[in-house]
Amino acid sequence: MNIEEAVQKYQTYYCLDCGVCTGSCPVSRVQPTFSPRLIVEKAMLELGDELLHDRELWSCLTCSRCYERCPTNINFPEFMRVLREEATKAGTTPVLAHHGMLQTIMELQTQGIHQKKTGWAHEAGKVTDKGDTFFFVGCMPYFDVIFRDIGVDSLTISRQVIKILNKAGIVPVVSDEEACCGHDMLWNGKPEVFRKLARRNVDLIRQSGAKRVVFNCPEGYYTFKHHYPEHVGELGFEVIQFYDFVERLVADGALKLSNGSGTYTFHDPCRLGRMARIFEGPRNILKKVANSHFVEMERNRENAVCCGTSGWANCSSGSKQIQVERLREARATGADTLITACPKCQIHLSCALSNIDLDLKIKDLTALIAETMEG
Structure with missing residues (x-):
């Protein structure tokens, strides 16, 4: 899909030039050169070459805050995703975080490497x-290795999902052959890699005989x-968000939570909240x-602020500003x-918290459920 086709599909010609998107954008607040409205304007003026070589295409968090508030309902994140596909073809790519390690893993998974990760x-x-x-475990085994140094034990979260499912009488399928859901490749301009990962995962799940797939990761859930x-067409199985599942267990009395302590506040992830519309369950x-x-x-629910970076790309000083601001907002609640x-x-x-002096703990919701469930 070229720029002209993207303009037609996402109806960006309805743009009122009101600037609500830029005024809502967390990136624009810390990086004044970035403007969703300006990107739409360049597309409308058919400044294709200039637009596809604009480094600002990769600054967008695709957090959907602009889409949430756009008076003419322009889906800017999806429009941006298509622009990135065209930009990648033109040779413009993002600055990859962590030396591109995670993208390399995804590329290798498309080649059928044998994994021992379960x-x-x-x-x-x-x-x-x-x-x-x-x-669907996703990238958690890789996160566990890469981010251990900042005190994030990702695999403990996956272990606790299994523990909670077992508590509900469910013995889940877990597979060494599972690949990344492809979310990052799709949003970073590589749909062909995404499709390879998607087909591999769908084939694997079908072969397992599964009728439903449970996702702890919002990105995996939203992507599927x-x-x-x-x-890839009709999936042939049900896609379930883990917290929807747990909420039903709690509501039915099948899972009781006790032994909590202190005061909690909740950060709405972009893919779980604004994009999947799951606000109340957690x-x-x-x-x-x-x-x-x-x-x-x-700032919560539809107005929540992104965690500051997306797709393991373009993690900048602006990202850190967004993260620190969010952490301080959390602490201000008491x-x-x-x-x-x-x-x-x-x-x-957690990375941002490790670099500032703030009396605040960060805990995953799944970890809290597992720690507090009775029995």
Whole structure:
């Protein structure tokens, strides 16, 4: 899809030039040279060559805050995604974080490398190779290795998902052959790599006999739910967000949460909140934790602020400003613990917290559920 086709598909010609997108954008606040409105304007003026070589294409967090507030409902994140595909063809690419290590892993997975990344799962609880419920682990085993130095133990979260599923009487399928969902490749201008990863995962899940797939990661859930059908067709299985599942267990009394302590506030991940429209489930879970108190940050739900970077690319000083501002907003509520519901949010915010003096803890929601569930 070229720029002209993208303009037609996402109807950017409805832009009122009102500037609400730029005024809503967290990047524009810390990086005045970035403006969603200006990018739309360049596309409308058919400044294709200039636009596709504009480094600002990669500054966008694709957090959807502009889309949330646009009076003419222009889906700027999806428009930006298509522009990045065209920019990549023209030779413009993002600055990759962590030396491009994670992108390299994704590229290797498309080549059918043999992985041994689920030994931990057998230690965590009961898992199987065939069954009705597939637990999509995603990139957590790789995150666990790469980000251990900032105190983020990603695999403990995956272990706790298995523990909670087992508590509900479910023995999930976990597979060494699972690949990354492809989210980062799709948003960083490489749809062909994304499609290879998607086909591999869909084939694997079908072969397992699973009728439903549970996702702890919001990016994996959103990608399977919204982008997989578009690129690989009908999936043939149900896509379930883990916190929706847990909320039902808690509401039915099948899972009781106790032994909490302190005051919690919640950070809405972009893919879970604005993009998947899952706002209340995590809050309903938090409010059921006994002996604790829940408070909201000033900017929450649809108005929540992104964790500051996306797709393991273009992590800048501006990203750090956004993260630090969010952490201070959390502390201003009086909360002693910031609850996250996305592995990347936990990593990015923990990284920022390690570089400032702020009396605040960061905990993943799954970890809190596992720690407080009775029995």
